[in-house]
Amino acid sequence: xxxxxxxxxxxxxxxxxxxxxxxLALTLVAGAIMFALLGKNPVQALYLxxxxxxxxxxxxxxxxxxxxxLILIGVGLSVCFLSNNWNIGAEGQFIVGAIIGSILPVLxxxxxSWIVLPIMLLLGIVGGAAYGSIPALLKVRFNTxxxxxxxMLVYVAQLFLDWLVRGPWRNPEGFNFPQTRSFHEFAxxxxxxxxxxxxxxxxxxxxxAAIVLWFLLSKTLKxxxxxVLGQSPRAGRFAGFSNARMVFFAFLVSxxxxxxxxxxxxxxxxxxxxxxxxxxxxxxxxxVAFLGRLNPLGIVAAGLVLALSYLGGxxxxxxxxxxxxxxxxxxxxxxxxxxxxxxxxxYRIRLVGRQAAPAAEAPHGNA
Amino acid sequence: xxxxxNKDNGGVxxxxxNAGDEPLLEVRGLTKVFGTLKACDxxxxxxxxxxxxxxxxxxxxxxxxxVKMLFGxxxxxxxxxxxxxxxxxxxxxxxxxxxxIGMVFQHFSLFDALTAAENIAxxxxxxxxxxxxxxxxxxxxxxxxxxxxxSAHVGDLSVGERQRIEIIxxxxxxxxxxxxxxxxxxxxxxxxxxxxxxxETLRDEGKSILYISHRLEEVKRLCDRATVLxxxxxxxxxDPRKETAASLARMMVGSExxxxxxAAPPKDADHSPLLEVAGLSREPSNPFAIPLRxxxxxxxxxxxxxxxxxxxxxxxxxxxxxxxxxxxxxxGMVRIRGKDAGRLDISGRRLLGAAFVPEERLGHGxxxxxxxxxxxxxxxxxxxxxxYLTHIGIIRESTISAATRRIVSDMDVRKSSEDPxxxxxxxxxxxxFIIGRELDRQxxxxxxxxxxxxxxxGAAAHIRQALIDLARAGSAVLVxxxxxxxxxxxxxAIAVMHDGxxxxxxxxxxxxxxxxxxxxxxxxxxxxxxxxxEAV
Numbered sequence: 001x002x003x004x005x006x007x008x009x010x011x012x013x014x015x016x017x018x019x020x021x022x023x024l025a026l027t028l029v030a031g032a033i034m035f036a037l038l039g040k041n042p043v044q045a046l047y048l049x050x051x052x053x054x055x056x057x058x059x060x061x062x063x064x065x066x067x068x069x070l071i072l073i074g075v076g077l078s079v080c081f082l083s084n085n086w087n088i089g090a091e092g093q094f095i096v097g098a099i100i101g102s103i104l105p106v107l108x109x110x111x112x113s114w115i116v117l118p119i120m121l122l123l124g125i126v127g128g129a130a131y132g133s134i135p136a137l138l139k140v141r142f143n144t145x146x147x148x149x150x151x152m153l154v155y156v157a158q159l160f161l162d163w164l165v166r167g168p169w170r171n172p173e174g175f176n177f178p179q180t181r182s183f184h185e186f187a188x189x190x191x192x193x194x195x196x197x198x199x200x201x202x203x204x205x206x207x208x209a210a211i212v213l214w215f216l217l218s219k220t221l222k223x224x225x226x227x228v229l230g231q232s233p234r235a236g237r238f239a240g241f242s243n244a245r246m247v248f249f250a251f252l253v254s255x256x257x258x259x260x261x262x263x264x265x266x267x268x269x270x271x272x273x274x275x276x277x278x279x280x281x282x283x284x285x286x287x288v289a290f291l292g293r294l295n296p297l298g299i300v301a302a303g304l305v306l307a308l309s310y311l312g313g314x315x316x317x318x319x320x321x322x323x324x325x326x327x328x329x330x331x332x333x334x335x336x337x338x339x340x341x342x343x344x345x346x347y348r349i350r351l352v353g354r355q356a357a358p359a360a361e362a363p364h365g366n367a
Numbered sequence: 368x369x370x371x372x373n374k375d376n377g378g379v380x381x382x383x384x385n386a387g388d389e390p391l392l393e394v395r396g397l398t399k400v401f402g403t404l405k406a407c408d409x410x411x412x413x414x415x416x417x418x419x420x421x422x423x424x425x426x427x428x429x430x431x432x433x434v435k436m437l438f439g440x441x442x443x444x445x446x447x448x449x450x451x452x453x454x455x456x457x458x459x460x461x462x463x464x465x466x467x468i469g470m471v472f473q474h475f476s477l478f479d480a481l482t483a484a485e486n487i488a489x490x491x492x493x494x495x496x497x498x499x500x501x502x503x504x505x506x507x508x509x510x511x512x513x514x515x516x517x518s519a520h521v522g523d524l525s526v527g528e529r530q531r532i533e534i535i536x537x538x539x540x541x542x543x544x545x546x547x548x549x550x551x552x553x554x555x556x557x558x559x560x561x562x563x564x565x566x567e568t569l570r571d572e573g574k575s576i577l578y579i580s581h582r583l584e585e586v587k588r589l590c591d592r593a594t595v596l597x598x599x600x601x602x603x604x605x606d607p608r609k610e611t612a613a614s615l616a617r618m619m620v621g622s623e624x625x626x627x628x629x630a631a632p633p634k635d636a637d638h639s640p641l642l643e644v645a646g647l648s649r650e651p652s653n654p655f656a657i658p659l660r661x662x663x664x665x666x667x668x669x670x671x672x673x674x675x676x677x678x679x680x681x682x683x684x685x686x687x688x689x690x691x692x693x694x695x696x697x698x699g700m701v702r703i704r705g706k707d708a709g710r711l712d713i714s715g716r717r718l719l720g721a722a723f724v725p726e727e728r729l730g731h732g733x734x735x736x737x738x739x740x741x742x743x744x745x746x747x748x749x750x751x752x753x754x755y756l757t758h759i760g761i762i763r764e765s766t767i768s769a770a771t772r773r774i775v776s777d778m779d780v781r782k783s784s785e786d787p788x789x790x791x792x793x794x795x796x797x798x799x800f801i802i803g804r805e806l807d808r809q810x811x812x813x814x815x816x817x818x819x820x821x822x823x824x825g826a827a828a829h830i831r832q833a834l835i836d837l838a839r840a841g842s843a844v845l846v847x848x849x850x851x852x853x854x855x856x857x858x859x860a861i862a863v864m865h866d867g868x869x870x871x872x873x874x875x876x877x878x879x880x881x882x883x884x885x886x887x888x889x890x891x892x893x894x895x896x897x898x899x900x901e902a903v
Contacts, residue, residue, distance in 0.1 A: 235745060
């Protein structure tokens with residue numbers, strides 16, 4: 001008895017739709033086993049993890065806060081991944097977007113006007129896009145592997161931020177805490193519904209970005225170009241599309257959106273720069289993009305699911321006393337199962353029973 | 368591809384399968400179903416010892432499905448395979464090899480950077496020192512007349528030589544049955560003749576050969592018996608020598624194949640040059656590419672110019688240069704309708720009225736995982752931007768669907784659903800769509816690389832006729848092909864590409880297979896033909 005993968009003649013529409021749900025279910029099962037091994041009641045743990053955070057309005061706001069950067073980055077990454085550009089450095093673009101976007105309130109705190117916030121958002125986008133253009137340039141000019149360069153630039157960005165907030169940008173009135181001065185009121189991203197919770201305009205940006213990119217990808221020539229170059233670069237060249245320009249386009253879009261996510265997070269949820277401004281949003285967004293089937297609307301849903309894993313992780317830490325690393329473990333399992341389930345789109349599983357050994361009676365070749 | 372001179376080449380041993388002989392391989396009721404399509408529908412076939420058995424059929428007739436079941440890469444859903452009288456199950460290619468079935472594929476699986484002997488070593492299951500493999504390969508190549516240097520790097524070898532590696536690799540396993548899939552499609556007439564000699568030697572030693580081809584003349588010349596498939600069923604077992612090419616074609620297609628009609632161009636027709644190439648040279652873009660050297664050619668309105676040549680002599684590089692996928696150094700190197708196009712990209716050249724069909728259908732001419740309608744947009748989003756796109760770049764799906772339907776019906780493209788992915792079509796049907804996509808524009812200049820490679824007889828005739836009609840309507844058509852029959856059928860003149868150089872075109876009235884074949888082998892026009900024959 002063995003298991004075989006048999007290639008389907010055409011990809012399965014059913015499993016394209018089902019795959020994320022299979023992955024979610026398998027993640028829950030594996031999660032239950034993990035909690036059981038940790039000596040916790042799996043049912044209670046999963047309840048606390050995935051259901052409890054959804055029962056209060058204020059915690060739905062928290063969910064939106066966590067989901068906003070994941071969705072913003074995830075939809076940008078979908079453009080990258082669809083065009084076969086493996087941008088693993090969204091975390092770095094997020095950080096640089098936050099840094100560049102924070103120039104005004106940190107270095108020019110006296111300049112207070114309604115125009116400050118739009119400029120900050122714009123600078124955030126520019127910063128993220130500029131940082132994303134580095135691996136793009138290296139790929140186009142020197143044929144480097146963008147996975148390595150974009151990933152390494154994440155650590156550069158993290159250390160640069162660390163140095164900034166401990167050194168030149170440290171708040172002079174901050175009792176030597178490693179953080180910048182707090183943003184003034186004109187530099188704070190307003191809340192969406194201040195009456196019920198903290199969710200800010202970042203979530204609205206995320207939804208708008210998802211809708212715009214969904215339209216771009218599914219209805220326009222640009223989206224067609226992205227998909228053709230990603231699926232068969234040679235056919236793309238035959239069509240007359242430029243792969244070099246697409247590399248820049250993909251990195252600029254995803255870098256810009258990651259930068260917007262970065263400045264939105266800092267000016268909305270945190271209010272100043274500090275050594276760590278992201279619990280790994282840029283990396284988790286990779287999972288979000290794939291769980292959402294690289295479809296911007298799917299990514300909205302996937303972003304909410306992954307945001308829940310952050311909230312659940314915090315809740316589980318408090319009420320079960322498990323490590324916050326559990327959230328990372330969940331995210332890792334989810335990505336693993338998503339990629340595994342995607343196999344079913346192009347392959348079907350066949351169980352092969354034991355049969356008579358083939359050609360047993362035939363004489364052996366004498367090669 | 369065999370000219371009349373080869374037909375009466377005698378000396379072949381006639382072996383028919385007598386009722387008393389036990390066949391080497393027998394297939395009974397073999398069936399394979401893909402979804403709702405019966406690719407092979409209860410196929411019966413018997414191959415005797417020491418016979419060359421042809422498997423004929425159009426594309427999509429089930430030839431490759433049948434062969435894949437015999438070679439263990441596909442599993443039949445019903446029916447049985449008998450090997451030397453005993454039922455066997457062939458679950459994998461290594462099972463097939465153990466039984467004594469060897470296969471030479473149409474597309475070679477060789478590593479360019481390794482030597483011939485190293486490539487052979489990779490496919491052998493036991494561990495044998497390379498030196499011994501080289502020794503055995505050298506012996507085989509001597510005794511079968513397959514000249515090959517085992518220490519040569521595959522990247523430096525011609526396609527014919529690569530095929531010899533595959534054949535020797537196959538022979539090293541001492542097969543009783545050798546399956547050859549379209550083996551002559553990449554050879555010059557002279558090389559093909561050598562291959563036939565080798566196959567006849569093998570047959571005389573008692574080995575059996577299953578010979579897959581759609582070239583009827585060579586089947587008539589070489590094969591003892593033939594099995595004809597159509598739509599997954601056996602329609603005839605016959606003796607190809609007693610049939611005519613036309614009767615074989617009729618069996619394959621199921622109806623009369625219309626001979627291509629090449630009307631003389633109208634006398635008063637405009638004869639202005641539409642495609643001019645002057646002094647085109649190109650450095651190789653990778654270590655295995657062929658440099659182009661100082662190519663000159665002109666294609667006039669109303670004319671079909673054929674470019675013959677063995678694969679891998681720069682045709683691909685030439686196509687990329689003409690199409691604008693690779694730009695030229697000087698704008699004047701390529702001129703389309705009198706305008707300098709050398710610095711224009713492929714879209715710019717299309718806008719001048721040119722259309723291009725590359726050799727590879729999947730992955731170059733079409734994106735495999737995209738629908739036909741999307742693949743229509745692929746090559747026409749610039750030339751038909753006004754009708755296919757809004758001014759801000761939104762795709763007008765209904766217009767494109769209508770155009771797709773028009774092309775599908777004009778070219779008689781057979782497909783399983785309304786708008787399937789390109790990879791779901793058979794090779795011939797996809798090629799008809801890709802050619803139709805360009806013809807639909809009525810291009811002034813049409814450049815086609817391998818218009819009917821792997822396409823069945825019916826579809827090929829359709830495509831060739833369409834190309835001639837386009838030329839007679841006043842366009843310039845440039846056809847790059849390795850199929851000499853095709854070029855003689857449709858061209859007004861034939862030039863030959865060899866090692867990145869292009870010969871002067873020979874008007875088709877003056878061209879003979881021998882003359883073109885020698886040029887394909889690299890003979891200079893000035894070299895005496897006998898010397899060149901030795902070199903082949």
